[in-house]
Amino acid sequence: MESIFSSLLASSLLVGLPSVIFVFVIVYISFGMFKKKFSHKESFPPIVGIYITKCLYSITYYWEKIVPQLKFLRVTHDFIVFQCLSVVFTLKIIDHLNDGPKNVNELAKLTNSSEKNLFRVMRALTHEGFFYYNEETNKFANNNVSKLLDSTPMQRLSDQDNNSSRSGSNCSSRSSSPISLNSGYNKNLKFKNNYNINSGNGVTNSGSCGVGANNVNNVGSGGSVSFVSSVASANSNINTFSTKKMSPISSLNNRSNLTTFMESKDSFYLDGFNGDFHDDDDFDDVREENISCLLSMLQYPAFIESWQKLRECVQSSVPGFQIKHGASFFQYIDEKDSYLKKIFDCSMKQKNQLLKTNQQISTLFNFNDYPVICDIGGGVGFLGFEILKKHPKCSVIVLELDETVKNGVELSNFDKTKRHFIESERIQFKPGDMFQPSSIPRANLYVLMQVVHDWNNSDAIRILSSISCVMRKQAQFSGQNEQKPRLIIIDAIVDEQVGNTDFSSKSVLISDIIMMAIVGGEERSKKQWDFLFQESNLILLNTFKFSYPPFLSIMELSI
């Protein structure tokens, strides 16, 4: 016994002692190095903090080398964080919080904002480390980072400038201060349509099939809409980005009607935009992680311009895109900008490839039990084709807007397997409006992949109710042994904890801001999903969580 004990002691000393000495020497040397480096400064920076930051930076750097698309995601992420930051700065949130912690209700009153949208911006920034949030008091407070944005010095400059203008000094040639901190919301903003400003929860629904009877034009926007011809003008700025025509695109020149728009807009293409519109038999041979369409979409003029309206969006609850362009995003791209629509459709495909959604969906959910699957808002059939490849007994109907149906068919023609699926009618692209039960075809399984997050509560309930209504009708007429139709929703479930610093939560909150600014939708928590299901007469049966990204889930529903 004694000998065991002494040999254990000896071996732990042999291994443990040198490790402790090694760590001590490293810390000692580093301490010396940093001391030397920063000894000329008054305050000595906290070594451990610097070390940790450096380590994290190196991990990020090498991780992004292994998974290069993460670099792009980070840049996009930062772009949106920056937009949020400029909103809270313009609304002087930091100055208001200097008087003490406040809940979102107080902040919304002080800044004439929508409580819900302001909360979403503050939540995203809190996750990014810009504010504190106290879960018990539900109050936001400044932290060391947000305090850096205290606008007092700017205010002084502004006051000085105004005074000198009034007193007729040399600077009076400027009619107003260059630093505008005006947070006043233009109440005269008029919308030519009947957009439903209420993005809150106040929707009750009978669940009858009449719910979605409105025309799609009324969804998000409607009536006469005058479109801003900004795309054309802003395109000229973008031309400077353009370097050369990519071969896959120029090789399209003898192809159908894709050619015309490609030719007229090819100056827009960035180097590397060789994603979807490919001339080879199999257009999927492009690197799976290609994100050129995503980048093109995010820097597309109509898209970028919407971010300039983020403050108005936070104050009015109307999406920035709608404020800028007078039409909802989907209406605009379907009716007014077929090029943006193509980029969007391609981006959706690239987004799914990036997140490897297909592989996970087919392992998490058994499609074999459902002979006819209807993918509602299924884009260019990305998920549909994948289901067909893995499940030979299934057939798929993709219900989509007119333009996407055209894109889906046209793009599928470039790929042998996909062409075969279309010719053998195992997949059909059906134009239709998911808000109208009459558009929704009969199927055993309905799929809504990243569709519901595009819509505010009232529209989301209309979509879900119209599907649940069709499911109900189908169940009435089906035989006793026949399985009841099901619905699966593939979307994010947001963690309700505001102060969470988990990286994956951050990206879903950034996506939430994109939804708010562009389409007027939102990423939802479990509670918010439950509310939608209840209002649409749907019962949640199962939830399957993705391993990556962990915020995505498949929610299986029945009537």
Ligand SMILES: C[S@@+](CC[C@H](N)C(=O)[O-])C[C@H]1O[C@@H](n2cnc3c(N)ncnc32)[C@H](O)[C@@H]1O
């Ligand atoms: C965010 S995309 C999702 C595409 C695909 N499900 C995916 O995850 O890649 C939303 C889709 O809904 C479609 N959509 C929008 N309004 C629609 C409507 N009223 N009826 C049918 N589809 C619609 C859009 O064309 C778009 O392709």
